[in-house]
Amino acid sequence: MAVQAKRGSPLGLSGMPISAFELQAGRLPEPSFARVSEHTALLPTEDGDQMFPDLSARDVSTVALKLKNIFDILIPIEIKETKITRPGGESVITPAVLDLALEAADGDKKACLIFGLLTCKQWFHHLSRRELYDADLNNLKAIACEVMAKRLIEREEDQEFLFKQMLCRRFSMVVNKDDITDPRNALEMAVDLHALTVIGSSGYQKCISWLWHGWIIQSPFNPIEYIGYKNVAVPDFWTHFDPDRIKTPLYQNGLQLLFSIVYLALYTGAVNTANPGGDFDVVEGLLYIFTLGFLFDEFAKFYHVGYHYFSFWSGFNDTLYSILILSFVFRIIALASPEGSHSREVNDILAYSVLAFCAPMMWSRLLLYLDMQQFFGAMLVVLKELMKESVVFFVMLVIIYIGFLQAFIGLDSADGAVDVGLMQFAYMTRSVLQSPEFEPYETFSPPFGALLNYIFTFVVSVLLLNILVALFNSAYEKVYDNAVDEFLGLFAQKTLRFVRAPDENVFVPPLNLIEIFGLILPFEWWMTKERYARLNDIVMTVVYSPILVFISFYEVYVARKILKNRSLGESDDDTQQEWEDIENELDLEHSGWSDRVQAVAPHVEEDEVLELRRQVTDLTEIVKALRVEIRGGVLAKVTDGDVQGKVTVTQTTTTSTHGGDTEGETETLIEMLTAGSSSDASEH
Secondary structure (H helix, E strand, O other): OOOOOOOOOOEOOOOOEOOHHHHHHOOOOOOOOOOOOOOOOOOOOOOOOOOOOOOOHHHHHHHHHHHHHHHHHHOOOOOOOHHHHOOOOOOOOOHHHHHHHHHHOOOOOHHHHHHHHHHHHHHHHHHHHHOHHHHHHHHHHHHHHHHHHHHHHHHOOOHHHHHHHHHOOOEOOEEOOOEEOOOEOHHHHHHHOOOHHHHOOHHHHHHHHHHHOOOEEEOOOOOOOEEEOOOOOOOOHHHHOOHHHHHOHHHHHHHHHHHHHHHHHHHHHHHOOOOOOOOOOHHHHHHHHHHHHHHHHHHHHHHHHHHHHOOHHHHHHHHHHHHHHHHHHHHHHHHHOOOOOHHHHHHHHHHHHHHHHOHHHHHHHHHHHOOOOHHHHHHHHHHHHHHHHHHHHHHHHHHHHHHHHHHHHHHHHHHOOOOOHHHHHHHHHHHHOOOOOOHHHOOOOOOHHHHHHHHHHHHHHHHHHHHHHHHHHHHHHHHHOOHHHHHHHHHHHHHHHHHOOOOOOOOOOOOHHHHHHHHHHHHHOOOOHHHHHHHHHHHHHHHHHHHHHHHHHHHHHHHHHHHHHHHOOOOOOOOOOOOHHHHHHHOOOOOOHHHHHHHHOOOOOOOHHHHHHHHHHHHHHHHHHHHHHHHOOOOOOOOHHHHHHHHHHHHHHHHHHHHHHHHHHHHHHHHHHHHHHHHHHHHO
8 A cells, every 4th residue: 555665666657656556457657768679688687687679569469460360361160179279180270380370470579479369369259249140250269369379388498488578578559550558468368368278388377386486576677577586596594584575475375364364263252252341352352453454455455456356255355344344333332322221232232243143254255265275266266157157047036026026016005005015025035045935925915916926936936046057057067177277267366466466565454554554644745765665674574574484484495495406407396206216217218118108009199080081091992802803703703783782781881880971982982893893794
């Protein structure tokens, strides 16, 4: 929430820091300095990275249009999706097509290639919604964009270029001739478009893992660039004892989980220890302080991001906090009443009743911070899809509900008085919940009341609820058929949410109350930016010092592993497997064992069509041999009827073996055999 500059905070044109909420909302201003246009920087950069040429929005748009033209020509008609997604066989995305895509980037524009492919996917999805007659074709082209992007990511050998330029670097596009879109990178676009094929690629996930561990961070000088954390391989404790490391998604997630467990423990203690006198105790006071911190955090996010921030979990949390604040209001009203009065007792009981009412939500909230486990993550994705699918059901239910409710109220008011208004609402709600009531309608405006009730119960119980079950089953299968990629997508989304953090000074709720009431209100409005940034560093170091001790020890341990990997020539995140040492000693490749395995290994990548063609070739050879025997006089005494019988048997066998795909070729062979047999018989 602080807006003053801080060491490591991105700056805009005016020299003021750019809120990461603005980065997330896509309202990033132009950088305050010009990038060099050559491949090599004149001076070394902060982390030793090589500078790359500036790519204008028109350059990126040109690359994207060239890529779109490739798919328009490559897939002119609807084909099977497996023709695009299969890694081998007769795939549409061949190595030659990948080389052509690289040519579309003209060499020096290679960095925007993945961004351009995801932009093409976005265009094709837009066309599929606007041009329904070509929806399937455009969806196939969108899938082809993902497949090509994945293969180009896995094909790139320069890991540093892949991470910092192709995936993390932000680009803009030209739209409507003159308008320029807000900068985005390929990481963000893949998550926003739910491109699971790209997200599931090895290079993308490796980049996300480096962001998650804080090995790649945003540049403190240019917010559209990412740089490597220069101390990642420094095994020194005090080097890592830095409050800026709290920005790392791994540590932010751990802090949020820790405070959520403490929050749940405070709630459990408060709801199970009622105070007969109506006074606040320490546990209840801490509970409402935590709630206030979470509320301020939600307000700050809505203020900076707007309605884009709203999601299922934000609505869930806001509802929970609202119920807790309502309980707090009743407690204040009770304390304001005279001690021992009836009003104080009633409001105090009501406050604890409201507090106990939100217990299921309080425990369910813990799932939000367990989504890094694959099981919970997949279940949360399923829950999200179920909520989306149930929207159709609830819209239909509301319309039907209002229609029947109006009919019942009309029947009730026919005599000039409404007698069962609220009771009727309760009866209809029970019908929706599979507990219908029939007896009250026997005497309610007969025979119309009972008839309407039967119809309503049938429509809700038989039709709508079965539609809901079918929608839920479809959503469940759709997610669990692709559970791994869905989990990887959720992990990438959460990582980027931390990277696009709302504050350059990360104070995890409820510690944000320290920032608001201890820093912003008393100091920010009059203190210089340099002094205020220094004050933030001191406060964060003091507040997070217990956590920073564990972080420093952990990062020293990781740094030693990285140094060991580098000494062995391995990647920084490489993990030594238990069989690798013995495998290197055996040297299976040079011993000839791998060649022997390769010789007996089946070609599993062959296409079924190729297998059918091979069988047809074998059949052709058999028929040719048969014709040679006939011409040689072996079957000279066989009558035309016998030959026709053998031909019929041959035709039946061929058709049953190869199906309709080879019917044309079989007919041709039969004609050849019949013609040859007839001519031989006549000569004989």
